[in-house]
Amino acid sequence: MVWGILCNNYIGSSPPNNAYVLVGSPGVGKSALLVLFCCYLATHHDYNIYLARSLKHAGRTSSPHVLLCFRGKEVTAYPDCRPHHMEALWATFRTEHVHNLKFLIVGDGYRQANFESGQLDFFNTCNLLSTSAQYRLTEDSNHKLLGVPAWSFQSIQAMARAFGTLEVDELYAYSGGSVRAFTRDPFDLKMRTILQCNSVTAHTSVALRECISGLLDQGIDIMRRLFICNVNREESYVNPNRWLYCVDSTIVLKELAAKATLESFVNNGRDFAIEINNTDYVQTLKELLVQQMEYTVHPDDLKLILAKNDDDNWLQQNSGVVEALKRGVATNVVKKVLAKPQMIGSYEIRALGVPTEGSREGEVQSTAELSQLLQLYGGFPSSLFVRQEVKMVWGILCNNYIGSSPPNNAYVLVGSPGV
Known part of the structure; x- marks a missing residue:
């Protein structure tokens, strides 16, 4: 191609x-x-x-x-x-x-x-x-x-067969899509991979896993590989928006996961004002943030989390917690905030505070009567534990279906089985 x-x-x-x-x-x-x-x-x-x-x-x-x-x-x-x-x-x-x-x-x-x-x-x-x-x-x-994309496992496998190379799975676990690394002496390959992993800090491990521009400008990324989403379309090769950077070595992934810590998410903090309409979406906010950050990351690589503490109050800009955050220090309050789910790009800004009525997060709600009613019609649990994610989905549903006839959107709830 x-x-x-x-x-x-x-x-x-x-x-x-x-x-x-x-x-x-x-x-x-x-x-x-x-x-x-x-x-x-x-x-x-x-x-x-x-x-x-x-x-x-x-x-x-x-x-x-x-x-x-x-x-x-x-x-x-x-x-x-x-x-x-x-x-x-x-x-x-x-x-x-x-x-x-x-x-x-x-x-x-x-x-x-x-x-x-x-x-x-x-x-x-x-x-x-x-x-x-x-x-x-x-x-x-x-x-x-x-x-020029990295080698897929299938391509590496085909090349290995042509040259009579054995132990493809084990070697690929270290080399990933680098054919130069794959063809090295196995002992040399393994030693190089371990040394590279040892040079990664907790902070850079997060950058490698999540940011396209994780390294210094014009740096060479030896951990991640560039792949192309659709290798059969010419336009995918000349459009960086259709490229994907990922760690494809399972050995490297294990090492990075072991090094990543919560504190590494917080570093070199700074604040700036961004004007956004109440009806805009979180994705719009991400794009505005990327402009402020001089396009050093892709909008989809940003993780936005509501800066609210346990009592549902916003963290104040001049508070000691936020000042420490700007210096790269993650206090216990910040750690709790970072543990919360990130905002989804399709959320409207005005919807981020809902739901305000109904069950509170962490409560167990009895649904015995509903369970008995639906026993023969698909079943229903006798009690529900209210988690933050369900509150968010509930609020989105309420905004869409209550007070709007017909509703604005016809939603399809998707997710893993049994959640």
Whole structure:
């Protein structure tokens, strides 16, 4: 799928329609795909390509830059190239092909920060990039992101059969969708995975499990994998909203779950005012919050919880509890608040205080008469324990069906059996 998108963009269109940035998790084959595609363009379509690769993760002690200059089927290689040499060679190569529309500048393995200033800033005009780091597009950027998904278990399994690899389940439990990790020596793979898990703190474990931008900007996420929701549709590869980041290694998941603590949900707190209508939905509030947070997270990754204490009063902004929260300190009051269910995106803001009448949370309500009445007609429990979630659903139902004829919505109650 990715190869097809690249071919449609770079073949038969000079200059290409888009300048793509291949993004994805480490070890899923982005670099191999990029180099192979450059060779294909040069040998079969007579392209002239300036390909620079950063091999800092390959155990090199010399300069991490490798330069390959394709002039059709002829290739000139510079295995140990310093940044100032790269800039000079690029200027020469560009002059050679200034009138050639089949000319590409390609970078592999660099971070976006490498191009912001200094001797590699000429990469800002590149035609094709590949990186495992986060890449943020600016409003005036001429680049487009192209996701290269991690390997599914089925793909890993098919590859393992082709190469005669045994113990697929055990190895995949450590490697997840990284084919580079999967093909390592088993002992090396297991040691690397454990060391990576040991480097995670309680706070970062929550970020890894729940936030798309859990790491520092332009960081490389070695724990989670990028997957694509529908691998058979081209538009899913170029639309980040259809990408999914998740920890797919069961070993890593167990380690992260063990490290995560309640206090790690509270860190670097800050407050800001947001104007929202009473009839708006919680999802709208999430989107406004994301704007205030400069789009460092996705709205669906936010967990919003009503800041009410046990006596149903709101936490006050100038209280000691809230001031401690801003400093990252979770008091017992905050811990109790965080233990409550999060607000659902489809809730209306005005509905968050209901129900106000009827049973209170924690009470046991006798339903003996109703139980006896319905004994032969599907049955009913003789008593009910009132929990917060039921109160919320009850309030939503009351708002919809009481005082509105016909009701505003026709609801379908869904959930697990026996709840």
